[in-house]
Amino acid sequence: MAPVGANTEYDLVVVGGGSGGLAAAKEATALGAKVAVLDYVTPTPIGTKWGLGGTCVNVGCIPKKLMHQAALLGEAIHDAKTYGWELEPDNIHHSWESLKDAVQGHIKSVNWVTRVELRDKKVEYINGQGKFLDPYTITTQTKQGERRLTAKYFLIAVGGRPRYPDIPGALEYGITSDDIFSLSKPPGKTVIVGAGYIGLECAGFLRGLGYEATVLVRSIPLRGFDQQMANLIVAEMEDKGVKFEHRCIPKSVQKTDDGRLHVVWQNDKKEEFSDIFDTVLFAIGRRALTKELDIEKAGVEVAPDNEKIDAPNEQTNVPHIFAVGDVLYKKPELTPVAIHAGRLLARRLFGGSTTPMDYENVATTVFTPLEYGVVGLSEEKAIERYGEDNIEVYHAYYKPTEFFIPQKSIVHCYLKVVALREGDQKVLGMHFIGPQAGEVIQGFAAAMKCNLTVTALMSTVGIHPTIAEEFTRINITKRSGKDPNPASCCS
Numbered sequence: 001m002a003p004v005g006a007n008t009e010y011d012l013v014v015v016g017g018g019s020g021g022l023a024a025a026k027e028a029t030a031l032g033a034k035v036a037v038l039d040y041v042t043p044t045p046i047g048t049k050w051g052l053g054g055t056c057v058n059v060g061c062i063p064k065k066l067m068h069q070a071a072l073l074g075e076a077i078h079d080a081k082t083y084g085w086e087l088e089p090d091n092i093h094h095s096w097e098s099l100k101d102a103v104q105g106h107i108k109s110v111n112w113v114t115r116v117e118l119r120d121k122k123v124e125y126i127n128g129q130g131k132f133l134d135p136y137t138i139t140t141q142t143k144q145g146e147r148r149l150t151a152k153y154f155l156i157a158v159g160g161r162p163r164y165p166d167i168p169g170a171l172e173y174g175i176t177s178d179d180i181f182s183l184s185k186p187p188g189k190t191v192i193v194g195a196g197y198i199g200l201e202c203a204g205f206l207r208g209l210g211y212e213a214t215v216l217v218r219s220i221p222l223r224g225f226d227q228q229m230a231n232l233i234v235a236e237m238e239d240k241g242v243k244f245e246h247r248c249i250p251k252s253v254q255k256t257d258d259g260r261l262h263v264v265w266q267n268d269k270k271e272e273f274s275d276i277f278d279t280v281l282f283a284i285g286r287r288a289l290t291k292e293l294d295i296e297k298a299g300v301e302v303a304p305d306n307e308k309i310d311a312p313n314e315q316t317n318v319p320h321i322f323a324v325g326d327v328l329y330k331k332p333e334l335t336p337v338a339i340h341a342g343r344l345l346a347r348r349l350f351g352g353s354t355t356p357m358d359y360e361n362v363a364t365t366v367f368t369p370l371e372y373g374v375v376g377l378s379e380e381k382a383i384e385r386y387g388e389d390n391i392e393v394y395h396a397y398y399k400p401t402e403f404f405i406p407q408k409s410i411v412h413c414y415l416k417v418v419a420l421r422e423g424d425q426k427v428l429g430m431h432f433i434g435p436q437a438g439e440v441i442q443g444f445a446a447a448m449k450c451n452l453t454v455t456a457l458m459s460t461v462g463i464h465p466t467i468a469e470e471f472t473r474i475n476i477t478k479r480s481g482k483d484p485n486p487a488s489c490c491s
């Protein structure tokens with residue numbers, strides 16, 4: 001066993017070549033450290049596997065956003081006709097195979113660029129699964145045989161993988177987000193089990209591409225998000241044709257004689273229902289990949305409830321072993337969070353920095369057909385933290401100009417600002433449902449970092465006609481009971 005700092009082969013060994021691990025590795029090498037990154041993907045139960053870069057690039061943010069875009073374009077084609085575009089032939093079809101090939105082509109190119117970048121930056125990339133042998137040694141099997149790596153510091157950036165329910169047929173016939181983006185045949189009629197953001201996003205783009213989509217919701221949609229906004233998202237998806245089965249859990253999946261899938265589910269009154277689907281997609285949550293890492297041999301403790309690592313300042317209970325990204329306990333599971341934390345950690349380890357990662361007020365967007373962008377606290381959380389009497393909530397429905405000509409529904413275009421009630425009213429949370437919600441909320445997230453107040457927001461001159469300007473027009477509080485529906489557009 002090599003003690004810390006004594007003749008170790010590397011300054012840093014990173015286990016996991018995803019968003020967090022790669023960011024840390026590149027930053028550490030730029031600061032002069034000798035770094036190796038191990039990355040290995042265990043194939044899914046139906047055999048899907050992918051290349052270097054982790055979840056975001058291969059089976060997460062990127063393919064998801066591309067498929068969301070494909071669905072939005074389908075909607076835009078219909079809108080285009082109302083704007084005078086004469087589309088022939090009138091009957092427009094979508095090809096799943098073409099979309100899948102285009103998405104996978106893009107992913108392969110990113111895998112390649114990532115490998116080249118690591119080589120150029122002199123980060124050693126090892127395509128192997130890392131396991132701790134002891135607190136100072138990682139072992140891995142490569143094509144060339146077993147390798148043992150010793151390092152001054154280790155970084156656990158192994159991320160997570162989707163869970164499967166413990167029901168008959170789940171593993172044999174079900175798929176997850178790890179499979180959907182490379183599915184060789186069109187998904188057809190799909191049941192999505194789970195109403196977290198991944199479940200809703202998948203249901204949204206599948207419906208947008210023309211497939212029947214049913215979501216089984218166990219308890220509440222978008223747990224952890226503002227529930228008023230979550231329910232508006234569900235209502236909008238229902239209007240777009242997604243079916244929701246509330247308070248239901250799956251019981252079994254069986255193959256029918258004609259190769260389709262017979263799914264049985266149960267509601268909270270123990271009543272059973274069933275239907276035939278072509279695809280069953282489980283989106284019931286993700287588990288951290290700490291067990292596969294033989295983490296106990298390193299002495300690193302994991303949370304008893306979900307195998308994640310509680311690491312204040314990204315440092316585990318073993319001082320020379322660190323962790324970033326989705327593997328962290330009670331931290332946002334988002335790519336920019338993993339990247340930022342990885343980079344800052346490398347600077348602290350090798351650059352003399354003391355800047356810690358700030359996990360507060362991280363903006364995010366749910367890419368459902370009508371998107372939901374958010375930064376800061378939900379209304380529920382703000383009330384829980386500060387008390388109802390100390391919170392002011394401004395809200396408004398609004399009409400995107402682009403929606404008028406195609407006469408698109410505006411009933412769920414809604415935003416709210418959650419603020420402290422006293423003084424200039426410090427903004428605690430901003431919530432926006434509408435097109436391009438991520439683009440809208442990003443700038444406001446920066447404003448919130450600079451301690452945005454409602455007074456400052458109201459004195460900001462908007463850009464007309466945009467949807468982001470609606471935040472500068474807010475003036476109705478929930479407490480006032482006044483109608484938050486929009487008046488005229490330009491006064």
Ligand code: FAD
Binds near residue numbers: 017039053059064335
């Ligand atoms: P990962 O990116 O998961 O990387 C971990 C890597 O380590 C993987 O390649 C894994 O195979 C490898 N590994 C695991 N164990 C070992 C081992 N023992 N040895 C070697 N290698 C190992 N985030 C956003 O910000 N925006 C989005 O829109 C968004 N959309 C998403 C959509 C979906 C469908 C999913 C699933 C996720 C999405 N995310 C999104 C979340 C985002 O992908 C993750 O937060 C991010 O990838 C986490 O990075 P990470 O470095 O912690 O882990």
